Amino acid sequence: MKTSFEIEIDPSSLSIFFPKYRLKDKFQILDILLESARYIIHGKREEKVKSVNKIVFFREKMNRVFFVSEDKIYSITFPFNLIIGEEGEVTLNFKNLIEIDSYAISSLIILLKNPLINSDNCLDFIDPVIDLENESNSNYWPVLKDLIMLEDGYLRYDMDEKGFKEASEKQQQHRHPLHHIDVFYTNGATFKLGLEKSILDNDLIDILDSSTNCKFLRSIN
Numbered sequence: 393m394k395t396s397f398e399i400e401i402d403p404s405s406l407s408i409f410f411p412k413y414r415l416k417d418k419f420q421i422l423d424i425l426l427e428s429a430r431y432i433i434h435g436k437r438e439e440k441v442k443s444v445n446k447i448v449f450f451r452e453k454m455n456r457v458f459f460v461s462e463d464k465i466y467s468i469t470f471p472f473n474l475i476i477g478e479e480g481e482v483t484l485n486f487k488n489l490i491e492i493d494s495y496a497i498s499s500l501i502i503l504l505k506n507p508l509i510n511s512d513n514c515l516d517f518i519d520p521v522i523d524l525e526n527e528s529n530s531n532y533w534p535v536l537k538d539l540i541m542l543e544d545g546y547l548r549y550d551m552d553e554k555g556f557k558e559a560s561e562k563q564q565q566h567r568h569p570l571h572h573i574d575v576f577y578t579n580g581a582t583f584k585l586g587l588e589k590s591i592l593d594n595d596l597i598d599i600l601d602s603s604t605n606c607k608f609l610r611s612i613n
Contacts, residue, residue, distance in 0.1 A: 394451065394452040395450075395474065396449060396450045396451070397437040397438065397439065397448075398438050398440060398441045398446050398447065399435035399437055399441070400435075400436070400438075400441040400442075401431075403445075406461075408424065409424060409428070410461050410464065414577075415546070415577050416577055416578060416579070417577075417578070418540070421546060422504055422539050422540075423501060423504065424459070424468070425468055425470070425539075425544070426500055427497075427501075428457050428459070429470075429472060429492055429497055430494060430497050432449060432474070432482060433483070433484060433494070434494075435447070437480075437482070444460065444461065444462050445460065445461050445462075446593075447460075448460060448593055449470065449474070450597055451470070452601060453601070453603045454469075454601060455470045455471070456468065456470055456545070456597075460593045464549065464550055464551070465548070465549040465591075465592075466546065466547065466548035466549070467545070467600060468545055468546050469543065469544055471539070471542055472484040472485065472492050473486070473487070473488065486534070487535075490530055490534075492535075495528070496532075499528065500532065500535065500536060502524075503520055503521065503524065504539070508520060521533055521536065546575075547573060547574070547596075548574045548577075549571075549573050549574075549587075549591055550573075551570060551571055552570065556568055566586065569586035569587065571586070571587040571591070572584045572586050
């Protein structure tokens with residue numbers, strides 16, 4: 393069943409979803425994912441918001457969130473079940489095993505930002521997980537494990553005037569088109585797909601929606 397809605401991003405939260413630095417690792421993506429879950433639970437859902445800065449939730453065959461600003465749109469997969477109650481309230485859960493509420497979101501963010509998660513010895517990270525599970529009487533390890541292993545499906549549309557100008561000055565404008573889609577985020581995996589013109593969030597949703605017709609690439613020659 394198709395479910396879609398939009399939530400305006402408050403100006404005070406723009407730096408969470410559109411940080412000044414380039415996203416380049418899974419933990420940064422997961423931080424944004426969890427904060428978007430908080431927005432989805434507590435934010436005002438609308439069919440269409442007036443603000444250019446918004447979160448778009450879209451579920452049909454795919455299950456994704458889109459983050460939209462004036463010159464950037466990016467999307468990641470949304471791994472939680474979403475249920476809208478009779479009075480319009482939203483609840484999230486993980487595989488019907490654990491509710492993803494504000495407490496769970498904050499707890500998972502704290503775990504993912506714990507320096508011990510990068511320890512060379514996996515046993516070092518056991519204590520923070522056990523402490524949280526004892527405190528909350530919930531089993532957080534399955535959701536934490538799945539988040540770390542998540543295929544996040546990151547994809548970003550950019551209108552990058554600065555990058556395009558610098559590339560054009562070097563006669564390399566086809567290496568950094570004004571309008572492009574960046575696929576993946578780590579240096580060893582990312583690549584660009586040039587676009588002939590700007591796109592809207594509805595266009596990016598259509599590109600990623602497997603229930604609509606495919607888009608085709610055209611050579612620049």
